[in-house]
Amino acid sequence: MLELARVSVARGELRVVRDLELTVSAGEMVALLGPNGAGKTSTIMAIAGHVPVVEGTIRFEGRSIDTLSPPERTRLGLGLVPEGRRIFPDLTVRENLVVGGYLLSRGEAQKREREVTALFPRLEERRQQRAGTLSGGEQQMLSIARALMVRPRLLLVDELSLGLMPAVVDLCFEVLVRLCREQGLACLVVEQNTQKILTVADRVTVLSAGRTVWQGTAEEARADEALIDRMLGLEAG
Amino acid sequence: MFYVELLIAGLVQGAMYAMMALGLTLIYGLLRILHIAHAAFFTLGGYVGVLAANSGLPLGAAAALGVLVAATAGPLVYGTVYRPLLDKPPYVALIASIGLLIAMEDGFRLLFGPYGLSFAENPWFVTGPDLGGIFLNWVQIALGLSAVLAIAGLGLFAVGSRAGVAWRATVDDPEMAMSFGVSPERVRLLAFALASALAGLAGFLVGLLNNLIEPGMGNITSYKGLAIVVLGGLGNVPGTLWASLLLGVAESFGTIYLDKILDRDAIAFFILVAVLMWRPQGLARGR
Ligand SMILES: Nc1ncnc2c1ncn2[C@@H]1O[C@H](COP(=O)(O)OP(=O)(O)O)[C@@H](O)[C@H]1O
Ligand SMILES: [Mg+2]
16 A cells, blocks of 8 residues: 655755655554654655655555645545644634545535544534644544544554553554554554554564664564664663 | 714724734734735725726725725735745745835825825715714724624634635644645635735725825824734734724724824824733734
8 A cells, every 4th residue: 555665755955764665555554663863753744745755756555656745645545643733723623624624525524524523522522622722632533533534545643642641542543443454544653652552553663863773563573572672762761 | 972982983993903904914824924015905995996986986886996906916916025935034025025015105106196196076974874973974884894794704704614714724734734635825815815805995995084095095004003913912813803993992082182192193002012011922812
């Protein structure tokens, strides 16, 4: 579904990711791990079309998407749950979902709105509340729900658990895993919480300073936690 | 009765300020540009209106024409002057805006002469309904009504339509809004069209009220508009509306009580300085 072939990503003049090889298949959850500054967010934003790829190719369902703008990628079926959630704070929960479904017809958007809020009953209760006044966990649910509006086939999720209570993190991952299993959604997930992600992901890629330093299945990673810990140990805290 | 009349006159003046300041605050919210040249669209609406009226068009049609021309010129100016400067530091656009105001003002002076134009006939100014002892002319009624309709219309649009929601999302986070298919460019063009239309209408009505359209007529209003958007919190729409009405009423009463000390037009800046000394962030929080 998603294939990155020798991809290098630049921030300004600087190459922050080099020669990344990565695939995500339908129904699969792939974790992208690594210390702060490793280039995880840059990778996610490059796939979503917000940061330029300077070398290599990104393919989605067999076709190269390198020249497509972010909304064109959304239309193709890429959903983004960005770092810091980036919900629209002055809009209500419902209005955030309206923007999420902006590419859909009005009727289709209304139908999707009911479907995605059914995944997160908390959002249903807070439909008319200003998103900026939601708790961190609710904002994260909203960010996921907003990305799901267009029925993406690939979801890019950056730092889902940051600053959230474990129960909320569990709930969000439960929803994502269910969508992977039941609807064949592909997920590429950046996560600092290694413990959690290794129990839900299928495969793992570890970046450090823009280079791929380890790739394997989550099972292998769990068996060799010392390895992963050593790599993430570069990170403070 | 005297105080009621003062209050109403103040509210009408405040409505006019609101029509100007609303555009400034909407544009600031989207682009972080203080659109000083907004005043030139006020004047543009006045000139187009007076020329149309004096060539025989009914006042209503002349007003509509002024609004239409202003609404077309606004997006054009955005596209030619501001768009190329969006990735430059904000002061670049600010300087461009000041330059544009001066250029447009001198343009009016060259085209229509320095002394200004008056309406050959000004029936809206000399007639009006008697509202239980309070006399308002039709221009004042039109100012108040236009402001109320514009504000209500914008409010409905902002919360009740997909395009309005997309606009507010663009103010919050343009990059994210764009990734969901909202075109920030279209939102900006629409903002300039609406803001300039309101300014053009305000200019036409103020022209009727003073029976004079002159090249520099937008200046005072523009300075006051800036004072209002700072008081109301830059980019804060409800704050801007309250500050507009407040200033209109303060000026209205000020002309009676502060007449000896302060010029009417100085009141806005006196309030601005006083409020900023007390609350540097303005009366309401900005963006
Ligand atoms: N907007 C930006 N402009 C310039 N450099 C950036 C920007 N964002 C991140 N970087 C740099 O890119 C590198 C990778 O950052 P990032 O992708 O955010 O890593 P991670 O998400 O793994 O913490 C870092 O060296 C960071 O300083
Ligand atoms: Mg990051």
